Amino acid sequence: GNSVTQMEGPVTLSEEAFLTINCTYTATGYPSLFWYVQYPGEGLQLLLKATKADDKGSNKGFEATYRKETTSFHLEKGSVQVSDSAVYFCALSDSGGYQKVTFGTGTKLQVIP
């Protein structure tokens, strides 16, 4: 079955540091890949997505590239801010029916001033 593996947290960074959160996946076919973000006390929000190999998703300074050869979708940001402190979830959805999404376990990011 489908699975998503992302790096354990928490990740603590100083403001303006470079961020990488690793994500790898196992899936049949050609899945779509997503990063969601969850701020404290809120539901998940879609941060970015990529729907085919070599696509780059980007939003709010965050980027991730769909790498089929390494089955990876690592999240990066060049300069994090305190407001980026949140939990980040990598997810995939395969091309099958019922539109189901498989989530990773989440990585908590804390950015300190």
Next chain:
Amino acid sequence: DAGITQSPRHKVTETGTPVTLRCHQTENHRYMYWYRQDPGHGLRLIHYSYGVKDTDKGEVSDGYSVSRSKTEDFLLTLESATSSQTSVYFCAINEENKGHNEQFFGPGTRLTVL
């Protein structure tokens, strides 16, 4: 904003009591989902629906049932709550017009079973 609301937002109940959580959407989406979120597990799918009266089990469906008698409402019922069902429950919809299984989430319900 996908127009998803959940009720109640917080609930404390006792072991053995029935509990029903409600998810309401205003935009006529076909697909709806219930997840639970627990530390170390991320989000796990409990049940999902692909239309009125069309539902199926997810990966952690034991102890839960669902009903969807109207497009806009998807109810999750814990027939006899247990402490292991203490969790945060999220409802989600799939915005089909965006394609690629893009899901949008409600604000969550924090359930505590004593």
